[in-house]
Amino acid sequence: MTGLEQDRGLDGTEHGDPEQRTGRRAFLGSVAAAAVGVTVVTVGQSFPGLQAANLFGPRDGKGPQGLPVNRTAAEAAVEQLASDPAWRLQLNGGVRSMALTRDDLLGLPQREVSLPIACVEGWSVGAHWSGVRLADLMDLVGADPDKHLRVRSLQPAGAYTVVEMGPEFARHPSTVLALALNEQTLDLDHGFPARIMAPNRPGVLQTKWVGTIEVLP
Ligand SMILES: Nc1nc2c(c(=O)[nH]1)N[C@H]1C(S)=C(S)[C@@H](COP(=O)(O)O)O[C@H]1N2
Numbered sequence: 135m136t137g138l139e140q141d142r143g144l145d146g147t148e149h150g151d152p153e154q155r156t157g158r159r160a161f162l163g164s165v166a167a168a169a170v171g172v173t174v175v176t177v178g179q180s181f182p183g184l185q186a187a188n189l190f191g192p193r194d195g196k197g198p199q200g201l202p203v204n205r206t207a208a209e210a211a212v213e214q215l216a217s218d219p220a221w222r223l224q225l226n227g228g229v230r231s232m233a234l235t236r237d238d239l240l241g242l243p244q245r246e247v248s249l250p251i252a253c254v255e256g257w258s259v260g261a262h263w264s265g266v267r268l269a270d271l272m273d274l275v276g277a278d279p280d281k282h283l284r285v286r287s288l289q290p291a292g293a294y295t296v297v298e299m300g301p302e303f304a305r306h307p308s309t310v311l312a313l314a315l316n317e318q319t320l321d322l323d324h325g326f327p328a329r330i331m332a333p334n335r336p337g338v339l340q341t342k343w344v345g346t347i348e349v350l351p
């Protein structure tokens with residue numbers, strides 16, 4: 135039995151009649167069941183060149199979970215929102231909207247990818263990320279595969295709080311909404327409750343503390 139089949143409000147959007155909710159659960163169940171048949175572990179590209187750069191240009195000091203942190207949750211003024219148990223991942227703009235708890239997300243098939251954070255400031259560090267494939271989330275809400283997405287952080291202000299993502303990233307099999315880093319629950323400073331990790335994308339676009347993902351028209 136997967137987490138999806140348990141009646142714990144996967145459709146955090148409280149609207150919609152019960153019949154519709156049941157249908158949605160059944161739909162999600164079938165997505166999860168279908169996904170069981172596919173490879174659960176995805177090994178992303180490795181970037182030997184970028185890894186080598188670690189030797190020459192690491193950020194001073196290591197952050198939690200062995201990874202540097204440019205902007206902590208405290209600096210981003212996002213600590214309270216990001217640690218709120220009422221957090222939901224809001225998925226908007228598809229055929230249906232959904233609001234998923236962290237447990238809902240953990241109940242979906244988890245993918246593990248090996249991807250570096252490559253900051254424009256000149257450091258890059260590889261790590262193992264696991265979470266839900268973004269394409270799976272888009273399928274859940276019936277998003278058109280060609281659409282662009284807008285990813286919004288819970289962070290109230292700052293340059294990287296809203297980013298757009300084309301389908302080449304949104305549908306890439308190694309792009310995940312990461313929930314764990316190096317086999318541990320994502321640290322608050324690394325973007326808990328969930329962050330984007332996509333291949334071949336500069337660090338600035340690897341949005342931390344994700345609140346909403348919107349399918350653009
Ligand atoms: N919400 C949010 N996401 C963010 C950032 C940020 O400031 N706010 N910084 C970005 C940058 S510049 C990089 S390199 C990566 C890693 O940043 P970190 O070292 O602060 O974790 O996350 C990105 N995601």
Ligand SMILES: [Mo]
Binds near residue numbers: 204254255337338
């Ligand atoms: Mo960065």
